[in-house]
Amino acid sequence: MTATTGTDDGRGGRDGADDRAELARLLPPATGFALPPGRHEHHRERLMHQIDHDTAAASARDRARKSAQDRRPDRAPARPRLLRPSFLAPAITFALAGVLVAGYSAQGGPDLPVRADSGAAASERAGNAQPVALVLNRISDAAAKSGEGPVGDDQFVYVRSQVQGGDLTSGKLVTGPLAEREIWYAQKPGPQKRLGYIREGGETLPINAELGDTDGTREGISRPTYRWLAALPTDPRRLLDHLTALTPESERQEHAQAVFEQIGYLIRETVLPPETAAALYRAAALIPGVTEAPDAVDALGRHGVGIAREDRGSSTRSEWVFDPEGLAFLGSRTFLTADTAIGAKGALFDAQAVLKRSVVDEGGARPQG
Template sequence: MTGTDNGREAYAAERAELARLLPPAPGTDLPPGRHEHHRERLMNLIDDDTARTRERAGSPARPRLLRLSFLAPVTALALAGALVVGYSAQSGAPQDAGDARSVSQVLHRISDAAGKGEALPVRDDQFGYVRGTGRDVDLTSGTLVVGPLKESESWLSQRPGPQKKLGLSRTDGETLPINAELGDSEGTRPGLSRPTYRWLATLPTDPRQLLDYLTELTPKFEEEDHDHAVFVSIGGLIGDPLLPPDTAAALFEAVALIPGVTEAPDAVDALGRKGVGIAREDARSATHTEWVFDRDGLTYLGSRAYLTRDTAYGKKGDLLGDSAVIETAVVDEAGVRPKG
């Protein structure tokens, strides 16, 4: 057996052990991309830390792992068995001046509609409620396996400060707690991965300042175009039921400043609802992500992600996940549905 074979076996064993330690993907238990954000961040940190350790020890670094980042609220991808694949060093898809003007006009319309929304009064002891549906994508078998469409509900705590219990989720009749982000031993603070109403209301409403701030908050990883990571981060906020109108308006104007953002004329959510689409492609991970908005009121409907080229685990066009928002509200108690 060659040294390369030994290295591959050691890598596979290490990856399997990491997968065993991670909790299983709980389906659509979290709204706007939260679960995928947590798992993605953890696995990237594991990869980066391992690579630095091996470099210091003079050992060859293991192959980089493809990280698929999905927008909100696409259901969680089970990354435990993700295959190693190569990627291009390019950034997002090219965009000419005409395309940029067109998508900017669409985003301005969406921003204007969002800014006219009703600001919800939210107390610190209340919960943001989201009911939606979507499909999980599992890679543990080595190839893409798309799960059935499942409806889920979540209740997210608005309490300020770090919290160890962030709310509740319910899927297939099973209700489970939403715990703090992995690694947050003292609890998860309000922020990008836990956007409470109070935190959202403090965000800058100047689009450039807001984009710069979110860019700074979004982690950087070698295998992901950072502009796309920021696009995904904003996707984790736009479906939030607690988003203040001024903040929502600024978010869409900020998206217009991200290179590579385009229109998606065939945008459709997990329920088959067609609408106005805003999309971006990440050539590094071969991923196309898009948001879907109602054609009439320009309200957020859901999202979709798919492969843009053949990979070791799937073909070009294969679905990587989709979602649809059915209902959002503010409620007084976790586990209790809104009246009416």
């Protein structure tokens, strides 16, 4: 009889190890399992959403421990810093309690029905949502094949749109009617005291240099000329880092939300070099909290594919809307996501619908056709 050591499980060898090793040698190697295309991004998105959820919960606990002064119910929620250039001051109403809201002229046009975006509706749409990175990559590819440029230094970028905004001068958010706006952005490099023109309510006004720029406003984040945009990094990560550094921070708004809205301004009221446009959308996919909104609506009620981000601190949500066929940019809107001291859930802060984007040789002149 052969002596054995250890525990024999009746299958030979120590705990069957020899048999298992022999079987492993005889059997063919296991076939590797590859996730279908896009599933890695899907699971990554789920993980990022969970991280966002946990972060928000921790922030809520921190806010609950603040003093009674900080938790007064009569305090209005913070409105995100306006990321449209400050030279639009003639068309902006400054709100109470440090809150800034675009106050567009109430000149004609039908009222846009304010649509409350309930949690249940958002959950239903999320069930049909694709990973946001895949959607933004498709939008990026479409943007790389389009464009109205290039734009010369002596030309103007022309944008015609329907706009709708809220006014807080009464202490409550009051959404005005739609109004048409035309704007001409000068492209001359270097400091400029005359940045363009804006026409709203039948009146054309000059756009002067930003407050404090006595020698004129240079091209940059608040005056994005075609030349400046073309010089931006086209690597998405480098571009996002660059824009994050250029976007001012505010205690009243998540910095990621400020960057998201800054990119929203660039894609809404400029003519973008195709490479820059493509990079901007891929950079937006890297911002934490950015999601798809499959049925977003612009200021004219046009439905399309949406890209959204919610700022929990200010109880606001901003959405970009794209044509479901060609993925061209249609417009955007920002609204309240909760009942607050200034307004009810769903109340509209602002909305835009871009109707025409072109390049002209003279400020104040409309493009032909």
